[in-house]
Amino acid sequence: MATKLIPTPGQTVGPFFALGLDRPEWADLTRGNPAGERIIIEGRVLDGDGAPVPDAMIELWQANAAGRYDHADDTQADKPVDPNFHGFGRAATDAQGRFKITTIKPGPVPGRGNALQAPHISVAFFARGLLKQLFTRIYFADEPANASDPLLAGIDDDAVRGTLVARKDGPGIYRFDFILQGENETAFLDL
Amino acid sequence: MADPPAYNRHRDGTQPPYLYPDYASTVKRSPTRPLIRFEHTLSEITGPSFKTGWAGPEATDLTKQHKGEPLGERMIVTGRILDEDGRPVPHTLVELWQCNAAGRYHHPVDQHDAPLDPNFTGAGQTVTDADGRYRFVTIKPGAYPWRNSPNAWRPAHLHFGVYGGGFVTRLITQMYFPGDPLLQYDPIYQSTADEQARTRLIAAYDPDLSEPEWALGYSFDMVLRGREATPFEAKAHGH
Numbered sequence A: 001m002a003t004k005l006i007p008t009p010g011q012t013v014g015p016f017f018a019l020g021l022d023r024p025e026w027a028d029l030t031r032g033n034p035a036g037e038r039i040i041i042e043g044r045v046l047d048g049d050g051a052p053v054p055d056a057m058i059e060l061w062q063a064n065a066a067g068r069y070d071h072a073d074d075t076q077a078d079k080p081v082d083p084n085f086h087g088f089g090r091a092a093t094d095a096q097g098r099f100k101i102t103t104i105k106p107g108p109v110p111g112r113g114n115a116l117q118a119p120h121i122s123v124a125f126f127a128r129g130l131l132k133q134l135f136t137r138i139y140f141a142d143e144p145a146n147a148s149d150p151l152l153a154g155i156d157d158d159a160v161r162g163t164l165v166a167r168k169d170g171p172g173i174y175r176f177d178f179i180l181q182g183e184n185e186t187a188f189l190d191l
Numbered sequence B: 001m002a003d004p005p006a007y008n009r010h011r012d013g014t015q016p017p018y019l020y021p022d023y024a025s026t027v028k029r030s031p032t033r034p035l036i037r038f039e040h041t042l043s044e045i046t047g048p049s050f051k052t053g054w055a056g057p058e059a060t061d062l063t064k065q066h067k068g069e070p071l072g073e074r075m076i077v078t079g080r081i082l083d084e085d086g087r088p089v090p091h092t093l094v095e096l097w098q099c100n101a102a103g104r105y106h107h108p109v110d111q112h113d114a115p116l117d118p119n120f121t122g123a124g125q126t127v128t129d130a131d132g133r134y135r136f137v138t139i140k141p142g143a144y145p146w147r148n149s150p151n152a153w154r155p156a157h158l159h160f161g162v163y164g165g166g167f168v169t170r171l172i173t174q175m176y177f178p179g180d181p182l183l184q185y186d187p188i189y190q191s192t193a194d195e196q197a198r199t200r201l202i203a204a205y206d207p208d209l210s211e212p213e214w215a216l217g218y219s220f221d222m223v224l225r226g227r228e229a230t231p232f233e234a235k236a237h238g239h
Helices: A144-148 A158-162 B195-199 B231-236
Strands: A038-046 A056-061 A088-092 A098-104 A120-127 A134-140 A165-168 A173-175 B074-083 B093-097 B123-127 B133-139 B144-146 B152-154 B157-162 B171-176 B216-219 B222-224
Touching: A056 A098, A088 A098, B093 B133, B123 B133, B157 B222, B171 B222
Parallel strands: A038 A173, A134 A165, B074 B216, B074 B222
Antiparallel strands: A038 A098, A056 A088, A056 A120, A120 A134, A165 A173, B074 B133, B093 B123, B093 B157, B144 B152, B157 B171
16 A cells, blocks of 8 residues: 555644634524524633633534535435535634524434434634644534434543533523633543 | 445644643643544534535635735745545635735734735635645745744744545644744644654745746645545455
């Protein structure tokens, strides 16, 4: 087998990424008017001192309401592609470390070995002070399928598992905080 | 459906760690709990495609975004987005941002005492062609001071963001210039332990890319994670 190339190392987005990456409209994944239940996810990003992080960026990737990704490798023939939904979003934090995302609730998608994964949104998290992205997922507190989700079920500690689950904060509104360090530190994934 | 082939994991030392105290901002922002290892599912191996152009118009000449010409050394930077097996990554978004020739970003948080250039914003984007290639015209950014440690200076760099085929191939990185004496003092550059991996961050000066009487040419390829062989490919390779 030929020698593989070494992948390029990540480097921090730094404090000025908004110059190149700020697309406020990408924080609304529903702007194409997709099918599905409209939801808002809002929260804060806090550092190891509990201080708000005003220079963080969250990128999202999710399936459509039927549980299908807008990607050639998703070959689930029984679920329709939604031409009005890409499933990709981006939001930056404001001066108080807050962010807000408007999207639709994704449908469940298959996991490995055809286990069913509970509805979730994949997250890549960037900030000054992070040399490469952190990965995590956003699940939803009102989804019964969470109980059998392979990732959630594999986390023994209730408190750690709970950091991946957005809590309901009103009709159509979910709350999800990114706590970078400390007691309620968000669970991040090694992908 | 069958489990899709996963993306390869990085070899030790070929990516920077989260905690790297020489870069002071990592101390309060890096996770303290071990990451939870999770095998890739459809959610990780799929990712955004930019083929249809929904990400907006191309902006590949950063010297032509205002009425006048920006000050500084005009340069061309071009290269390919490849995976670990050298296969091009076509139709993926490449985003670029940088400071001006004096070392100042067009950003309200940047208070470095160097002039803004009214003819330079410092942001561009493009989508790679079928061969995974991108090309920008810009000016060479300046070095600038930062408060990581006393008298610390960032080497001149361009910020690049690229996606690749799946959510886990996403890369945000920085491109540096060959022979820059500041590299040996820069903790962000030095944070990757593996020297071969680290030098991937340095562009090559290429006289064939330079345009006479016009601009210097640099070549910079970015390599993203590749995928494990599918059963079909493994069989074709005889193992």
